[in-house]
Amino acid sequence: MPLAAREAMESAMMRTMNPCTWRRRAALACGPLLAAVWAPAALAQVNSLPGGPAVRQINLAPPVTSIAREIMWLHNVMMVICLLIFIAVFGVMFYSILKHRRSVGHKAANFHESVVVEVAWTVVPLLIVIGMGAMATRTVVAMKDTSNADLTIKATGYQWRWGYDYLRGEGEGISFVSSLDPGQRALSDAGTPEGDDFLLRVDNPLVVPVDRKVRIITTANDVIHAWMVPAFGVKQDAIPGFVRDTWFKAEKVGDFYGQCAELCGKEHAYMPIHVRVLGAQDYSAWVQVKQKEMAAKADDPNKVWELDALKERGAKIYAANCAACHQASGKGGGPVKPLDGSPVVLDGNKIREITTVLQGVNNGAMPSWRQLSDTELAAVITFTKNNWGNKTGQLVQPSEVAAARK
Numbered sequence: 001m002p003l004a005a006r007e008a009m010e011s012a013m014m015r016t017m018n019p020c021t022w023r024r025r026a027a028l029a030c031g032p033l034l035a036a037v038w039a040p041a042a043l044a045q046v047n048s049l050p051g052g053p054a055v056r057q058i059n060l061a062p063p064v065t066s067i068a069r070e071i072m073w074l075h076n077v078m079m080v081i082c083l084l085i086f087i088a089v090f091g092v093m094f095y096s097i098l099k100h101r102r103s104v105g106h107k108a109a110n111f112h113e114s115v116v117v118e119v120a121w122t123v124v125p126l127l128i129v130i131g132m133g134a135m136a137t138r139t140v141v142a143m144k145d146t147s148n149a150d151l152t153i154k155a156t157g158y159q160w161r162w163g164y165d166y167l168r169g170e171g172e173g174i175s176f177v178s179s180l181d182p183g184q185r186a187l188s189d190a191g192t193p194e195g196d197d198f199l200l201r202v203d204n205p206l207v208v209p210v211d212r213k214v215r216i217i218t219t220a221n222d223v224i225h226a227w228m229v230p231a232f233g234v235k236q237d238a239i240p241g242f243v244r245d246t247w248f249k250a251e252k253v254g255d256f257y258g259q260c261a262e263l264c265g266k267e268h269a270y271m272p273i274h275v276r277v278l279g280a281q282d283y284s285a286w287v288q289v290k291q292k293e294m295a296a297k298a299d300d301p302n303k304v305w306e307l308d309a310l311k312e313r314g315a316k317i318y319a320a321n322c323a324a325c326h327q328a329s330g331k332g333g334g335p336v337k338p339l340d341g342s343p344v345v346l347d348g349n350k351i352r353e354i355t356t357v358l359q360g361v362n363n364g365a366m367p368s369w370r371q372l373s374d375t376e377l378a379a380v381i382t383f384t385k386n387n388w389g390n391k392t393g394q395l396v397q398p399s400e401v402a403a404a405r406k
Contacts, residue, residue, distance in 0.1 A: 049196040051231055052257035061230035064252045064277075068233030070139040078132060085128070143233075146247045149215035151208060157218070157225030157238040157260065159367050160267035160324065164206050167217070171287040174294065177371070178204045179320060180270045188270070200257045203320075205274035207290075209283035213249045222360070222367035223265060229258035229275055237262060250277040267324050299375040301402060307386065307395050314383025317376050321369070330388045340388040350396055353381050354404045370405070374398040 048054035051064075063069040100106040151169035155162055161179040166172050181201040187194050195201070208214045218227050218238035228235040232248040250256070258273035278286060319328070322339075326332050330340035339345050344353050357377055360368040369377060375398040385392045 047196045049200070049257065051255045052197065052200055063233060064231045064250055064254075064256065065233055065248045066251070067139065067143055067248065068231060070142070071233045074136055074139060077135065081128065081132065143246070146215045146245045148213065149247060150212040152215045152217065153206070153208075154217045154219070155206075155227050155238065156371070157220040157222075157227070157264070157271075158371065159222050159265050160260070160271040161321075162206075162227070162271070162273060163221075163371055164204075169212075170209070170284065171290070174287065174290050176204045176290075178202045178206060178274070180272060182319065185270060185324070197257070199269065200259075200272045200274065202272055202274045205255070205276045207276045207278060207283065207286050208250065209280055210250055210253050210277050211280075213247055215245055215247045217243055217245045219243050221371065224262050225260045225264050225271070226262035227258070227273065228261040229256055229273055231256045232258075232275075234258075235261055250275075253277050253279055253282075270324070299373060299398065301374060301398055303375075304397060305375075305378070305395070307382065307393075310379045310382045310395065311386055313376075314379035314381070315387075317372070317380040318383050321372070322380065325366075330384070330390075339384050340390060342390075345384050345390055346392060348392075348394070350381070350385075350394060350400065351404060353384070354396065354401055357381060358401075358404060374401040374405070377401045 046055060048057075052061075054061075060072050060075060061068070063072050149169070151171070152167045154165040154167055156165070157163075158177075161177055163177050164175065166174040179202060180199065181203050184199055184201050188199060193199075216227060216234070216236065218225075218236045219242065220238040220240045222240060224240070225238040226235060227238055227246075229248070232250065234246050234248050236244050236246040238244070254277055256275045256277065258275070260268060260271040260273070264271065325336045326339050327336075330338060332338040344356055347353065354377070356366075357369050357380075360366050372380075378396045378398045378401050381396045381401075382394070384390065385394045385396070
């Protein structure tokens with residue numbers, strides 16, 4: 001690769017790294033001496049996170065489902081088989097090299113072929129592979145058996161958050177979006193990681209009951225994502241326009257963590273998964289509270305809003321959903337166009353910005369935001385039209401967004 005091209009690629013990679021990744025790369029580049037000085041101090045500031053990553057973790061996450069236990073057992077058995085094959089092959093090779101070396105008078109044998117040897121090194125590996133496959137087949141089949149689920153939840157991947165819809169079972173009808181806690185993003189931007197759950201804390205964790213089979217249906221709104229929780233032994237791609245499913249049955253109450261496991265854009269590192277497993281009674285109580293919250297927050301689609309009230313609500317929605325790309329200043333950056341002074345935002349034809357937000361642009365470069373309610377979209381559009389240098393005085397009502405959806 002030409003030097004100039006390589007330097008340009010490395011520069012682009014450095015710009016897209018989050019601060020913590022950049023510092024880790026820099027520490028590795030500084031060599032063993034710097035690592036020896038800094039590693040003890042860094043480890044002293046971080047503790048293992050129950051249900052999440054552990055300090056000096058070299059194995060799979062401690063399993064809390066039957067599938068995860070089977071995966072760990074298979075992993076350990078396969079590692080032992082591979083180790084035995086390694087010892088056998090390299091043991092024979094190094095023994096032959098040392099025992100029959102030329103310096104002690106041995107001469108190489110002269111032969112053309114050995115049918116026995118050729119059959120042996122074909123049949124024996126084949127039998128080993130068949131045996132390994134047979135052991136794994138039962139687990140793989142069980143991983144895909146999503147029948148007879150007690151609870152069905154749809155997990156939709158967005159850039160860069162997860163949407164959860166409880167489709168069947170106790171809690172049916174509950175729906176919410178789970179995003180990285182805003183305080184975590186602020187710590188990352190400041191380069192000051194804090195807490196054992198750094199970049200894993202969310203505003204709305206997924207809540208499920210213990211000892212119940214939970215089916216997760218995955219899809220995506222924009223690009224390919226992947227829903228992964230190591231302690232559950234679950235990793236399933238979420239693909240736009242397609243539906244996939246997986247399942248788990250947590251056998252222990254507690255908090256368990258995962259992340260999007262498919263590179264999905266510049267904010268990929270800020271798309272955690274937090275699953276809270278509750279006892280049966282606690283889960284039922286959570287369902288009741290959540291349903292009351294949703295009823296209280298439900299907007300009257302016919303309500304006519306005033307400018308100041310809609311702007312205030314839009315500011316919160318913008319901070320939670322839009323600021324990651326367009327920045328709090330509305331100036332954007334790189335390929336992300338600014339909203340401050342944008343012709344689309346300033347246009348007196350309000351339908352132009354409404355359509356942009358509903359449909360997205362540039363084949364997913366800006367995703368569709370249809371998952372937000374009519375009131376939420378009206379609020380954030382009104383906010384952008386009347387914030388920073390944009391003083392249009394324009395007000396978008398939820399009814400206008402509802403009409404544009406049709």
